[in-house]
Amino acid sequence: MNTAQKQDLLIFSDHSVISNQMCNGSTHDLILVTHSEATSPTWLLNALVETIVFGVPYSLKAEANSSQHQVGKSSSRNVSLCSFVHDLKFVENSLMKLKIDVNQCTFIDCMTNFIVNNIGKSNEVTLKTLVEKFPTNTNGTIFLEQPELLLSLLDDLTSDQLQKMFIIPLMKKCGLLIIASNTGLVAIDEDHIAAKELTEFKRFFISNMHKALVIMNLKPLDTGRAKDITGTLRITRGGKHNSYDKIHPVENEYLYLTKRDSTKLFYR
Amino acid sequence: MSFRKRSEVLNRGVGQPSGVPGRTPTNSLRAPIGMQRSIDGAPRGIGRAPVGRSVPDSTVPNLNNLSLRNNNPAGLQGSDISPESELIENHPGVRPSPATSHPTTSTGCFDLDKLLLHSGLPLGNTLLLEEMGSTEFNSIISKLFIAQGVVYNRTEPTKNNTHTILVSLNHGLAKDIPGIYKGSKRDIKKSKISEEESKVTVQNITGHSSAQRSRDLKIAWRYGLNDKKDADAEESAPVGDYKNYNHQFDITTRLMPLPTSTDITFISPAQPIKTILSKLLETIEKHPKKLIRIVIPSLLHPAMYPPNMFKLQNIIPFLHGIRSTVKQYSQRSVLLTTLSSDILDPIIISQMENLFDSVIVLEPFEQEMLQFLERAYKTQPNKVQHGLVHIKKRAIFSDFGEMHVVKSEWAFKNGRKKFEIEEWGIPVEDEDAESAKKDKTDDVLNTVDLNVPSSHGDHDHNHSSTSNTKIGIDF
Structure with missing residues (x-):
């Protein structure tokens, strides 16, 4: 594929990834990133973290180099990262590659010893303790990786309870909540498995879609594996009413190629 | 005047062995550049690490500082750093991944190591093997x-440099592990003979030396043929620095002496999750400076796991x-975790796969496919694969x-050694050979037929059917 075709990531109509009009202290938005097992969203989340910190996703830009990182203004926006599948070391390595000061971000480790620390506790207590760990900053951004795992980790937790006790309080704590969810489960045929768990997972994903301003979906090619394409990134509007006058999400579909540490975007 | 062969390169470049017949290059010089280690044992990684992933030297100290400063609440990572780096340098079963330079250990199966693209499983990573x-x-x-x-x-x-933790009720597994492959029966016999010959006896000294001398005195020495043989033998042996990294095992033998509690610790899965996890932590901490290899064989086997473990809210916390x-x-x-996927709910499998870093699926062939392969490889039964491998x-x-989803591109076969x-390709059934054989027999039979007077008066040239010919003979 020709390098000339490489495109920049744009999500909003003002040609930005995360618009400056967001995180203004009065709005609480949600961006949902859905992915499958084959298409991990690490690169996309990294790009979004970069956008919050530097204003531009340098890792996705063709002309990005180290000098630009120094020139790029580091914003005062607070960034909190929380993962149920990755530990501090993984996040630190990612931030280091992006040349982001680790002290600028807060990491809430929901992987290391999560089970040992929370076994036997009620769901209410566990979720309340978790929410309290996040700093309150209505201008800040929270990244949440795979919160749906809580439906498997906590006993008898329903989608509604998870929304009520975890997602909504977190949305209130920040200006922008970015959730990355593995929606591979959706592909399971419900006719054959009438499991309550599957219904709860689907309800959780659908609730998030309704709350989201933007939905970004990463999926592999329908035709299978290709050497020059990893998958497609589809940007669509979420179910939430757009409360901004001047901006709106631009629906778009990119092809992308992730190789080693770099990702390139192409128009479909 | 030189006795060199015309095709022999006189100077292979700086730092290379001169190639003088009679001299054997040393192991360290033969090792690929990317796999060489510096004097202090740290991997040099020249030309091995991909450009995009390599970390500049200046950033390496920062990484250590960061992980120490921003320690997690459990506070366990920072305390473990020095013995671990020591382990990576000196452990025979740890080498840098040729793809990413991460320290990697072997799974015990050379081909599986290759399939994972790291020459093994990178430390701190998990592998799920579904069947x-x-x-x-x-198993x-x-x-x-x-x-x-x-x-x-x-x-x-x-x-002791390694400790294996087995989360299983099957204690017999420790007695059932395969021994190192010592070669074919012929190789074993040969090695026994050479062992006998190496013993210092009068007969050996006289007999062996004369035979050896006569062999050495062959005119071929001038062409370095003996040296070539030595070099070939050296190439087939594992690379110098990692010669103990990977071993070949013979599944028909047993590893002797049997492993003891210093090698393996068993943890029963039929306990509360908290107890299993605390025992696991306890065992790891009991063996500092050791490589820890955790195995969960036959996860969710109905004979080993209590029924409540089949619930999503129990098995996922356990794996998490x-x-x-x-x-x-x-x-x-x-x-390493293995499981039979047919008995489990797709939701459980999907959630499990989410918690593992590598997932490989074995799909054994149906009986019909096996029969087809046996037919196709009639003359080479060793080539018959047993199933597909999906990544x-x-x-x-x-x-x-x-994106590393690879389906039906690889096949596996299980042999004694x-x-x-290997790469999967549907074999072509050799019908031509069979039909040619048939034709040949037909020809022979028809020649017989020609000599016998036919009732029809004319000869039937249809070679596809033998019935006519048979009738001809009977007639």
Whole structure:
């Protein structure tokens, strides 16, 4: 594929990834990133973290180099990262590659010893303790990786309870909540498995879609594996009413190629 | 005047052995550049690490500082750093990944190591091996994995360097692990003979030396033929620095002496999750400075796991806890889990796969396919594969967003001396040979037929049917 075709990531109509009009202290938005097992969203989340910190996703830009990182203004926006599948070391390595000061971000480790620390506790207590760990900053951004795992980790937790006790309080704590969810489960045929768990997972994903301003979906090619394409990134509007006058999400579909540490975007 | 061959290169470049006949190059010089180590034992990685992934020298100290400063609440990572780096440098079963330079350990199966693209499983990573159907090929991999850990322990008899933790009720597994492959029967006989010959006896000295001398005095010495043979033997041996990294096992033999409690610790899965996790942590901490190889063979086997473990809210916390432990001790632990996927709910499998860094699926062939392969490889029964290998995730690569789903491109076969994984291609049934054979017999029979007077008066040239010919003979 020709390098000339490489495109920049744009999500909003003002040609930005995360618009400056967001995180203004009065709005609480949600961006949902859905992915499958084959298409991990690490690169996309990294790009979004970069956008919050530097204003531009340098890792996705063709002309990005180290000098630009120094020139790029580091914003005062607070960034909190929380993962149920990755530990501090993984996040630190990612931030280091992006040349982001680790002290600028807060990491809430929901992987290391999560089970040992929370076994036997009620769901209410566990979720309340978790929410309290996040700093309150209505201008800040929270990244949440795979919160749906809580439906498997906590006993008898329903989608509604998870929304009520975890997602909504977190949305209130920040200006922008970015959730990355593995929606591979959706592909399971419900006719054959009438499991309550599957219904709860689907309800959780659908609730998030309704709350989201933007939905970004990463999926592999329908035709299978290709050497020059990893998958497609589809940007669509979420179910939430757009409360901004001047901006709106631009629906778009990119092809992308992730190789080693770099990702390139192409128009479909 | 020189006795060199015309085709021989006189100077292979700076630092290369001169290639003078009679001199054997040393092991260290023969090792590929990317696999050489510096004097202090740290991997040099010249030309090996991919450009995009390599970390500049200046950033390396920062990484250590960061992980120390921003320690997690458990506070376990920072305390573990020095013994772990020591382990990476000196452990015979740890080498840098040729793809990413991450310290990696072998699974005990050479082909599986290759399939993972790291020459093994990178430390701090987990591998899930699923198997469809009712066969038990995954148990071979578990046994090889356990055996490899025990063999690492025996490479340095003075100190134990590896500990295997088995989360299983089946204590017989420790007695059932395969021994190191010592070659074919012929090789074993040969080695016995050479062993006998190497003993210092009058007969050996006189007999052996004369035979050896006569061989050495062949005119061929001028062409360096004997040296070539030596070099070939050297090439087939494992590379100098990692000669104890990977071993070949013979599944028809047993590893002797049997592993003891210093090699393997059993943890029963039929306990509360908290107890299992605390025992796991306890065992790891009991063996500092050792490579920890955790194995969960036949996960959710109905005979070993209580019914409540089949519930999503029990099995996922169990695996999440184990993943957390492996990541906590990421510089010296790995996990292999095997399971039969047919008996489990797709939701459970999907959630499990989400918690593993690498996922490989074995799909054994149906009976019809096996029969077809046996027919196709009639003359080479060793080539018959037993099933397909699908890749769903590869450690490190999949985490960074690379798409590594590979279906039906690889096939496996299990033999006495090897569990092989090779590229899959549907063999062509050699019908031509069969039909040619048939034609030949027909020709012979027809010649007989020609000599016999036919009732029809004319000869039937239809070679496809033998019935006419038979009638001809009978007639």
